[in-house]
Amino acid sequence: MAARLSVSCALLGIAVVLYPVFAAPAVVTLALAGCAMAALTLGLITSRWLGAGIAAGLALFNYALALLFGARQPDIYAPALAVAGWLVLELFDLAVMARRQQGRIDNEVLDAQWRRLITTSGAAGLASVAVLLAGVFFQASSALLPAAAIAAVAAVVTGVVLTRWAVN
Amino acid sequence: MTASATPKLVTYILIAGLALLGGVTLGQPELVALAVPLVMSLVLGLGRTHLPASSATVETDVDRCIEGDAIKATVTLNSFETPVEMEVAMGLSPGLFAKPTARSFTFLVGDGEQRRQTVALEATRWGVQRIGPIALRVHGPGRFVTFEGVIDERQTVKVFPKYERLMQGLSTAETQMHSGDHVARALADGIEFATVRPFAYGDSVRRVNWRVSSRTQELHVNLAHPERNSDVVLFLDTFTDAALETGSTLDIAVRGASAVAQHHLRHHDRVGLVSFGGNARWLTASMGRSHTYRIVEFLLDVNATFSYAWKDIKLLPHGTLPSGALVVAFSPLIDERAVRALADLGERGFPVIAIDTLPEVEVTCGQNREAQLAYRMWRLQRDVRRARLGASGVRTYSGAGGVHVALHALSFLRPAPKAAR
Numbered sequence: 001m002a003a004r005l006s007v008s009c010a011l012l013g014i015a016v017v018l019y020p021v022f023a024a025p026a027v028v029t030l031a032l033a034g035c036a037m038a039a040l041t042l043g044l045i046t047s048r049w050l051g052a053g054i055a056a057g058l059a060l061f062n063y064a065l066a067l068l069f070g071a072r073q074p075d076i077y078a079p080a081l082a083v084a085g086w087l088v089l090e091l092f093d094l095a096v097m098a099r100r101q102q103g104r105i106d107n108e109v110l111d112a113q114w115r116r117l118i119t120t121s122g123a124a125g126l127a128s129v130a131v132l133l134a135g136v137f138f139q140a141s142s143a144l145l146p147a148a149a150i151a152a153v154a155a156v157v158t159g160v161v162l163t164r165w166a167v168n
Numbered sequence: 169m170t171a172s173a174t175p176k177l178v179t180y181i182l183i184a185g186l187a188l189l190g191g192v193t194l195g196q197p198e199l200v201a202l203a204v205p206l207v208m209s210l211v212l213g214l215g216r217t218h219l220p221a222s223s224a225t226v227e228t229d230v231d232r233c234i235e236g237d238a239i240k241a242t243v244t245l246n247s248f249e250t251p252v253e254m255e256v257a258m259g260l261s262p263g264l265f266a267k268p269t270a271r272s273f274t275f276l277v278g279d280g281e282q283r284r285q286t287v288a289l290e291a292t293r294w295g296v297q298r299i300g301p302i303a304l305r306v307h308g309p310g311r312f313v314t315f316e317g318v319i320d321e322r323q324t325v326k327v328f329p330k331y332e333r334l335m336q337g338l339s340t341a342e343t344q345m346h347s348g349d350h351v352a353r354a355l356a357d358g359i360e361f362a363t364v365r366p367f368a369y370g371d372s373v374r375r376v377n378w379r380v381s382s383r384t385q386e387l388h389v390n391l392a393h394p395e396r397n398s399d400v401v402l403f404l405d406t407f408t409d410a411a412l413e414t415g416s417t418l419d420i421a422v423r424g425a426s427a428v429a430q431h432h433l434r435h436h437d438r439v440g441l442v443s444f445g446g447n448a449r450w451l452t453a454s455m456g457r458s459h460t461y462r463i464v465e466f467l468l469d470v471n472a473t474f475s476y477a478w479k480d481i482k483l484l485p486h487g488t489l490p491s492g493a494l495v496v497a498f499s500p501l502i503d504e505r506a507v508r509a510l511a512d513l514g515e516r517g518f519p520v521i522a523i524d525t526l527p528e529v530e531v532t533c534g535q536n537r538e539a540q541l542a543y544r545m546w547r548l549q550r551d552v553r554r555a556r557l558g559a560s561g562v563r564t565y566s567g568a569g570g571v572h573v574a575l576h577a578l579s580f581l582r583p584a585p586k587a588a589r
Contacts, residue, residue: 049175056183060190060202067196078198086205089183093176093311101255103272104285109253112276116310120212124205131204135197152200159208160215 001105002098006044009091013040016084017059020066023075032062040092047096052089059085074136079128083121090117119162127159169219169306169317177214177312180206213310220306222247222254222277224319226299231323235330239264239289241299241323244282251278255305256285263293263327293415294329294422296468298322328464332427338521340398342492346455348397348436358394365391399438399453399490402428403513403520405499405506406445409472410526417525420567421498422467424523428496429463441466442488444481444509446473450488481509481516494519500526501564507553514560522557522564 017036021029036058043051067075075081094113098105134151184206191199222245229240245254257272266289275283291297300322306315343352351360364377367387380388402425409418429439433455440453441463451466481489489495495518499506514520528550533543554564 049179053175053179053182056179057186060183060187060199063202064190064194064196064199067198068194075198078201079204082202082205085202086209089176089179089206090209097311101272101274103255103257103269103274105274106276108276109274112251112253120209121205124208127208128201128204132197132201135191135200152204156204156207156211159204160211 002095005091005095005098009088009095010041010044012084012091013037013055013088016081016088017055017062019077019081020059020062023063024066024070026069029062029066032058032065036062040088043092044095047099049092049096052092056085056089074132076132078132079125082128083125086124087117087121123159123162126162127155130155130158169304169315171219171313171315174311174314176310177210180210180312184210209310210312213308213312216250217308217310217313218249220247220252220254220315221249222252222304222306224256224302224304224321226258226302226321226323228299228323228325230325232326232328233291234328235291235294237291237327239291239325241287241289243285243287243302245275245277245284246280246282247277249278250309251276252309253307253311255307257303257305258287258299259301259303260289260299261295261297263291263295263297264299264325265290265292291325291327293419294327294468295471297325297327299325326465326468329423329426329467331430332423334427334431338400338428338432338494338496340400340494340519342494342519343396343398344438344490344492346397346436346438347395350396350398350435350437351393352396354394355391356394358392360393360395362391362393364388397436397438397455398432399440399493400428400432401440401442401453401489401493401495403495403497403499403510404441404443404445404470405497405503405525406443406447406470406472407475407503407506408500410500410502412527412530417500418470418472420525422470424498424525424567425496426464426467430460433460433463438490439463440488440490440493442484443470444479444484444506446475446477448479448483450484452485452487453490453493479505479509481512489513489518492518495521497522497562498525498567500524501550501553502526507557510562511557511560514557514562520557520560520562522562523567524554524564525567527567 014037017033017040021033036055039051039058040055043049043055063081131152134155184203187199187203187206191197191203224246225244227242227244233239241258243256243258245256247254253274254277255272255274260266260271266287270287273285275285277283289299300320302319302321304317304319308314340350343350355362364380365388367376367389371389375389377388377390404421404425406418409416425441429441432439436455438453438455439459441451443449449466451462495513497510497520499510499522501507501524510520510522528547533540557564
């Protein structure tokens, strides 16, 4: 169980970490992606969140660089990247827990975890799209920034409510 | 229960904060969109996290058993709030064994429902064994906060020593007044034929030996040995408990004492017990089924207690060592106080048999010169102690190969005659 989760996390992690390299091919983004992958692998091996945190930070920084120097504006794949990045962290958490827990884990626990992952990723994807659209539409005028912020918060709240409704 | 933030919470807050900050400062809505799943997850998880109202109880299918028996312990979990992921780990005494994977388990418990988990245990050592306390770790939604606590819920199981049946008990030099299974030396009414003597006034006509009387033309009567019981006092040296490959010296002592006590009680003898160590305890000699239970309960509480205080047999009350009682001692011959007490008993005229519960074959000698020297000195010291006990009329037998073997060998011997005062 722990091995399967670790492999899934690593594979999805490779995709997330390499995305900025494809968005803006450069030596810096490739080097940062390599560092992030190494940190994630170390985190998976040692079951420590420090590795996952460093990997996420590096990937975020790499993506910010790719956005600044890349040609594609706006990045329409950002919501998918957000959900994939979040799934990497959740899979990392599940892999670490599965490795630490020695005893029997009830099937109901596993079912609840998968149900939460699926519903939250769905709602989070929709909310990310809404936030991205709000940001893009109101990016031109700084006067509309409060409205954009309200729209973003509303998107998040709607996502939370939807997920709670789905999980319960 | 104490709540603690998980590293996941710290990581999520940091990454979400960095993404939002970067998005606002760089004017990149993609970075803000990147933070949305993390923020949603945090709001969902922390919004529903609360101190869990959980309880746990543990029950066992038996409250007493014999070494090697299987025990089923059932842990019942209750939670009256929204369903939470509950990780349970069960504390066990060293004398109970459970597979490491069976000792802990994770459930989803909530909404007032009750979850039960049965754990298979094996009683590996005699004594009062405890199941519990129960350690609970409750993961809040999203696993951002964990609550940890220990529920002081315990169950005790009395594990009796494995019963070793002796083929024959120990012969006693002196018998007591009550009827029993031992043939007394005295001549009186009984079944065991002793001798023939001329008829004397007062002899019963039923005891006349007509064959001898007709041959000698004079009345002769049969004399017999009466069947009497005996007193056996089991002396346990509990000053030290040396660990062996299979158990410990105290294990050997308790199993041996249990076997001897069961055998002699079954044969209508009176059996007493003395636990002579840091805490001196005793059980006056008695007989019967109820005394069997008293002895077993006594043996369950026997443990080695370290003490510097000098102790001798004057500490024991008079009734503990009845006159003429056979004393069977179980000692690793390590502590000088126990050896001295046994020598005292021998010098006072008690027939004493000491079983050495520390087989020398199980003590390995080190490789370097100092270790070899220490080993030789230790063996010499033991030889001196055995010789001193021998001089006091105490016979020492090695418990090597199991106490059962030693007792079997002893059963064919009679105790040494009383030492000269």
